[in-house]
Structure formats: C-alpha cells, structure tokens
Amino acid sequence: MMTAEFKAWAQILRQPIQNRRSMGGLGSLGMTSFLLLVALAAVVGGAAMHPSRERAFVVAWGAGIPLSMLCLMWWIYLLRSIAEQCRPVTGRLVPRLRERARNVTVAVWCAIVVVMLLVFALPLGHPWHVAAVAGLALLHLNGAFVIYWFLGVFGSTLGLPIATWMEMIWNSDAAAAAGLVLVAFELRRFVRRMFGVSPHLAQTTQTPPLEAMIRRGFAWVDRTAGLFVSKSGMRADDRPLFVRVLGGQGDSVPRFELAVLTVVCAALAGWNAYQGKDAHAELHFVRAAIVIVLLGVQLLVASSMLTSFASRIQEQGLVRLAAGAPNAAEMNRILARHFLARQAKMWGAYAALSMAALLVLGATLDEALRALAVCAFALPLLGIPLADHARAVKPLSPVVGVAAVGVGICAFLAVWGKGSMTTWSVVALATVCAAAAFVGIRWTRMVRAAPAFPARRA
Structure with missing residues (x-):
C-alpha cells in the first residue's frame, strides 16, 4: 500500500505534466520520436540505397540528430522544473541528491x-x-x-x-x-x-x-x-x-x-x-x-x-515567481520581443553564411537556392517555443499540419536535386514568407496573452 507521503510525491510529479506549465510539451516529444525514427530508417536502409539517393540519406540522418536534440532540450527543462518543485520531497527520500547526481554525472x-x-x-x-x-x-x-x-x-x-x-x-x-x-x-x-x-x-x-x-x-x-x-x-x-x-x-x-x-x-x-x-x-x-x-x-x-x-530560463523563472505582479504583462511582452528578435537575427546570419559558403565552394545559383529553401525551415522552429512560452496560444488547425508535411516534402526534394532554378526560387520565397507569417502570428498571440506568465491555455 502506498503511503500518504508517496501519494503526495506522485501528485507533485503528475501536476506539472498535466498542466503543461513547465518548459516542453507533448508536441516536442512526438516530433522527437518522429525524427529519431526517420534517422533510424535512413541508417537501416542506407546500405540498400542507390548511389543517387545518398543525398536523401544524409539529410534524413543529419537533420534528425540536431532537431531531435532541440526537442529533447525542452524535455530536459521539463524534468528540471519538476525536480525543482519536488525538491523538499526528494530531499527527504534521497539524502544528498544533488551531490550524488553530480558524482554520477562526472x-x-x-x-x-x-x-x-x-x-x-x-x-x-x-x-x-x-x-x-x-x-x-x-x-x-x-x-x-x-x-x-x-x-x-x-x-x-x-x-x-x-x-x-x-x-x-x-x-x-x-x-x-x-x-x-x-x-x-x-x-x-x-x-x-x-x-x-x-x-x-x-x-x-x-x-x-x-x-x-x-x-x-x-x-x-x-x-x-x-x-x-x-x-x-x-x-x-x-x-x-x-x-x-x-x-x-x-x-x-x-x-x-x-x-x-x-x-x-x-x-x-x-x-x-x-x-x-x-x-x-x-x-x-x-x-x-x-x-x-x-x-x-x-x-x-x-x-x-x-x-x-x-x-531565458532564469528570466522566465523570475517572471513565474512574480506572476501576479503589476508588471508581469510588460515583462511578458519584453521577453517575447527579445526572444523573437534574437532568434530571427541569428537565423538570418546563418542563412546568409550558408549561401556564402556554397558560393565560395563553387555551387551554382540553383544549388544555392535549394540550400536557402532548406535553411528556411529553421524559422518555424522559432514558433514552437513561443507556443510553449505563451500557454494562451491555441493549437493550430489541421490545415497547417498538412502544409507542414508538404513543406517537408519540398525540403526533401530540394536536397535531392529535383526541380529547376525558377521552381526553387519561388519555393524559397514562399517558404520564408509563410514561416515569417507563422512566427508573427505566434508572437502577436503571445503579446496579447494574459498577464500571468506562462499563461494558461484557453
């Protein structure tokens, strides 16, 4: 039979996951699983691939690892938040938990x-x-x-x-x-x-x-x-x-x-x-x-x-502790603007440097445009954490999910080498515009969210 202390500890562990008040979400776990499966399938089927399909193999394996790490970061923050909330209980159940965890890590x-x-x-x-x-x-x-x-x-x-x-x-x-x-x-x-x-x-x-x-x-x-x-x-x-x-x-x-x-x-x-x-x-x-x-x-x-x-974890933690303060709404807006501006600036620099590196290597304009189309998929990643920051953001419609699948197919074909230069120039421009609109909508909803940070879902 479970003791009252164990039941209380289980409830403390269950509450942050159910309310999704910590960093991370079920969507990131699903995305992680999908990318890992894609990478595993690419490795298993790599030996039987035709040499002309080597590009697809490299993309599936190379893109799956860093994006999976990005998603896993959110779940690490989630577990860290749960551990902080359970510190009084874990301190009694496992003495010197921090020291033991440090020794195990080393x-x-x-x-x-x-x-x-x-x-x-x-x-x-x-x-x-x-x-x-x-x-x-x-x-x-x-x-x-x-x-x-x-x-x-x-x-x-x-x-x-x-x-x-x-x-x-x-x-x-x-x-x-x-x-x-x-x-x-x-x-x-x-x-x-x-x-x-x-x-x-x-x-x-x-x-x-x-x-x-x-x-x-x-x-x-x-x-x-x-x-x-x-x-x-x-x-x-x-x-x-x-x-x-x-x-x-x-x-x-x-x-x-x-x-x-x-x-x-x-x-x-x-x-x-x-x-x-x-x-x-x-x-x-x-x-x-x-x-x-x-x-x-x-x-x-x-x-x-x-x-x-x-x-951003420390700044967000301060806002969480002062969720009912008069300036919580202003802090919410400041964090949203700073986060979006910083990420957009770094994405622009990354895309520009990728284009420059390809041109220096002697790539054609067609190959450079295909690379830009692939780099454009970093922009939607900016909208994913914004959804975890602002809980008032409602889930996107299924149409957006279908569009995301189509965009993924386009990226796959871009690295594969299919299509003409004109086609990929249009795809790159449309992708950047759509991703920018996606991030803009998420940012607008976050700014208009409730003063409490992070806000509850409607």
Missing part, C-alpha cells in the same frame, strides 16, 4: 571518454587525437552536430570528398592540439558550472575522498586555463563557448578559439593542397580558408540558436 563522463579511448583510439594508434575530438564532441554536442550536418548535407550535394578531409583532420597533430585547447576551455566552463564560480573551488563542507580528488583535478584544470587566459590578455568568462553571436562584450575567448581553428584548419588545407601537387592548389587553399572561417562563424550562430533557450 563518473559517466569519464567512463565515456575511457571507453572511446579503448575502442577507437588505441586500435587506430592515435589516442590523443581521439581524446581531443571525443572530448570536444561530448562537451559540446550541438556545435559538433551542426558542423557535421553542414559538411554532410551540402558537401555531399557538391560532390566534395568529405570523408577524406575528415580522416586527414582526424589524424593530424595540429587538429589534436587545437582540440585539446578547446577541451581545456570547455573543462573550465564545466568545472565552473558543476562546482561553483570560484577558481579555487573552496570547500565549505566535508566531501568524500573520491569527490575531493575530482574537485582537486578540476581545480587544477581551471587554474591552468585561467592562467592561460590571463597571460594571453583575454578577459576571463565563465559562459559557455561558441554560444554568442559575433559582436558585443565578452566575446574575446570564443574569437580566440575561432582564430585557433581557422589557422590550424587553413594551414592543414594548404599543406594537403601543396602535397597533392594539384594545379588548382592555390584556389583550393583560398576556398578552404574562407570556408573554414564561414564554418567557424556558423558554429557560433547555429549553436547559439540551439543554446539560447537556456539563457
């Missing part, structure tokens, strides 16, 4: 790195290379997937030897050095988030020996990275890397990392072109250098589109 991260070293690094004979790349990918998955997505989709469309280039980068000492530098910065950010902002990580309470050893190790990494930052003249910053748009204050650290990646990759591309004795070596070097810069900036922009949702 142990799992270290175990994954060790497994990757044993499975991939030692047999290949490049342990440090794999450690650098694997550590960077584990610490910043969304940025890594954005790069792989861009290289896979557009590179395969243009017939570029992406696999050969990735193998050369994977086995190069320069790339390993750059990866270790980035891992050091990411470890510093990880330490500050997990164990506090203080670089010395002062311990106020007695901790277990294993946790104390981990703390001392991370403290040494943090002090080393901080010393490197101070000696190089950069301003120390504990915010995540590659999550800010170019411009503004406090961006010297990501600019330095972008410069490291640019110099290393451009030098690697130039050296490979020189060894290949290609007649177009100089042209390849210039194109490679420009594309690396564009890819680096795309990493900043696209990663910021995925991670900027997290930066």
Whole structure:
C-alpha cells in the first residue's frame, strides 16, 4: 500500500505534466520520436540505397540528430522544473541528491571518454587525437552536430570528398592540439558550472575522498586555463563557448578559439593542397580558408540558436515567481520581443553564411537556392517555443499540419536535386514568407496573452 507521503510525491510529479506549465510539451516529444525514427530508417536502409539517393540519406540522418536534440532540450527543462518543485520531497527520500547526481554525472563522463579511448583510439594508434575530438564532441554536442550536418548535407550535394578531409583532420597533430585547447576551455566552463564560480573551488563542507580528488583535478584544470587566459590578455568568462553571436562584450575567448581553428584548419588545407601537387592548389587553399572561417562563424550562430533557450530560463523563472505582479504583462511582452528578435537575427546570419559558403565552394545559383529553401525551415522552429512560452496560444488547425508535411516534402526534394532554378526560387520565397507569417502570428498571440506568465491555455 502506498503511503500518504508517496501519494503526495506522485501528485507533485503528475501536476506539472498535466498542466503543461513547465518548459516542453507533448508536441516536442512526438516530433522527437518522429525524427529519431526517420534517422533510424535512413541508417537501416542506407546500405540498400542507390548511389543517387545518398543525398536523401544524409539529410534524413543529419537533420534528425540536431532537431531531435532541440526537442529533447525542452524535455530536459521539463524534468528540471519538476525536480525543482519536488525538491523538499526528494530531499527527504534521497539524502544528498544533488551531490550524488553530480558524482554520477562526472563518473559517466569519464567512463565515456575511457571507453572511446579503448575502442577507437588505441586500435587506430592515435589516442590523443581521439581524446581531443571525443572530448570536444561530448562537451559540446550541438556545435559538433551542426558542423557535421553542414559538411554532410551540402558537401555531399557538391560532390566534395568529405570523408577524406575528415580522416586527414582526424589524424593530424595540429587538429589534436587545437582540440585539446578547446577541451581545456570547455573543462573550465564545466568545472565552473558543476562546482561553483570560484577558481579555487573552496570547500565549505566535508566531501568524500573520491569527490575531493575530482574537485582537486578540476581545480587544477581551471587554474591552468585561467592562467592561460590571463597571460594571453583575454578577459576571463565563465559562459559557455561558441554560444554568442559575433559582436558585443565578452566575446574575446570564443574569437580566440575561432582564430585557433581557422589557422590550424587553413594551414592543414594548404599543406594537403601543396602535397597533392594539384594545379588548382592555390584556389583550393583560398576556398578552404574562407570556408573554414564561414564554418567557424556558423558554429557560433547555429549553436547559439540551439543554446539560447537556456539563457531565458532564469528570466522566465523570475517572471513565474512574480506572476501576479503589476508588471508581469510588460515583462511578458519584453521577453517575447527579445526572444523573437534574437532568434530571427541569428537565423538570418546563418542563412546568409550558408549561401556564402556554397558560393565560395563553387555551387551554382540553383544549388544555392535549394540550400536557402532548406535553411528556411529553421524559422518555424522559432514558433514552437513561443507556443510553449505563451500557454494562451491555441493549437493550430489541421490545415497547417498538412502544409507542414508538404513543406517537408519540398525540403526533401530540394536536397535531392529535383526541380529547376525558377521552381526553387519561388519555393524559397514562399517558404520564408509563410514561416515569417507563422512566427508573427505566434508572437502577436503571445503579446496579447494574459498577464500571468506562462499563461494558461484557453
């Protein structure tokens, strides 16, 4: 028989999900499941595909991963909100829950790195290379997937030897050095988030020996990275890397990392072109250098589109706590305008950089327009979180769902290469206009929502 305390805990867990007052929703879970199934189907059927269908395979796999991660972020926020609401109960049921969760997180991260070293690094004979790349990918998955997505989709469309280039980068000492530098910065950010902002990580309470050893190790990494930052003249910053748009204050650290990646990759591309004795070596070097810069900036922009949702959590939490305050409605409007303006700006920069990278690679105008049609589908993603922010927004009609399916088919055919330049120019323009109208309607309804934030559904 269930005790009264257990029943109360179950009710606390059930209420946020039923009322949908937290970040996330059932639509995001359905979208996640659908994209994962599409990616799985693409992997299973990839071996039997005709070579001409390789583009569709790359798109299904490459687009499914980052979009699924975006949807999973909402459910992570949902679970985080539930955990915060259940903190008094979980504190009694599971003592030292926060410390145990932190230890498990660190142990799992270290175990994954060790497994990757044993499975991939030692047999290949490049342990440090794999450690650098694997550590960077584990610490910043969304940025890594954005790069792989861009290289896979557009590179395969243009017939570029992406696999050969990735193998050369994977086995190069320069790339390993750059990866270790980035891992050091990411470890510093990880330490500050997990164990506090203080670089010395002062311990106020007695901790277990294993946790104390981990703390001392991370403290040494943090002090080393901080010393490197101070000696190089950069301003120390504990915010995540590659999550800010170019411009503004406090961006010297990501600019330095972008410069490291640019110099290393451009030098690697130039050296490979020189060894290949290609007649177009100089042209390849210039194109490679420009594309690396564009890819680096795309990493900043696209990663910021995925991670900027997290930066709004604290502001939204303040508004939730003051839902009945006189200025709640004004705060609601300010957050909506700021969110939409920031996301639209980053999407515009991402689309423009994608077009520029394709043209630099020698793509035709037809291919560039097809790429723009694909990039336009980032705009509806801005309307999805607005629906979760403003609960007064009513669900869209089935006509919009049918239109979304048609738009998805158009994107599939765009990367496949079907249709003429005139057709895709019209499709790209219509898609951008429709997506802008969709986001505009969502934003208008959010501004007119009830003063309580987030508002209840009608």
